[in-house]
Amino acid sequence: MYASFHDQVIAILPKLRVQALALARNRAAAEDLVQDAVCNALSGQNSFVPGSNFAAWMHRILRNRFISNLRKRRDTTDIDDVPASVFASEAPHEDRLALKELAKAMVRLPADQREALVMVVIHGTSYEALADATGCAVGTAKSRVFRARRQLAAWLLGEQPDIVGAAPRRDRLHRPIPREMVVGTMRSPL
């Protein structure tokens, strides 16, 4: 016996909101995207086969809606949408700065990489489920997560590929690295 269609929609809403925020980059656009996706799902519920992968079906609807919205208009959303909780936290000032830089760097990622990284990290989505939800091969899903991590590391650690004879270029997003991230590092020889 399967949960009702409407109950499944309600149950998946928290995950949809995270996916929407990863794609849309700010809260207002994300909330609109979720609402639009829910409307699409309700309109198309007769096309859903009970017992099949509802999560993948729903995530794809949201993703397709996002792509459709992009094609209709140029995305001019504000990129500086850092959660208020970051600033309200009791974390040390340096850590809050680092979080703000992370938020900015996330916005710079391509949407598919951002979406993939967030779904894997926040919800523990498997690569297979991620591939189902985003309509790509498992290898592509893995690649998106890997590239997202690598790109964020490059931006946030300020490590850029060396040009022969040049010192490492410090990316403009580079800030002092929180001490907790330096634990376990290697000391380079003089």
Place this chain on the structure above:
Amino acid sequence: MTRRKQSTASVLPVSQRKGGGEVPSLAAFNDWLQRGLHQLFDAVVREPIPEEVLRLIEEDRKK
């Protein structure tokens, strides 16, 4: 400036810094990234669902 020989344990290319210095490992960065993303997104997961979305679903359910 000579390039530092890449450590076999290193995943990312490591650049030599003047006067030496600590180079964060990829594992340390990924741990920090995991915590940072949770700080940015967990609040969204915990928030109540907007009433208008729930209303849409419930109105459709009654049809």
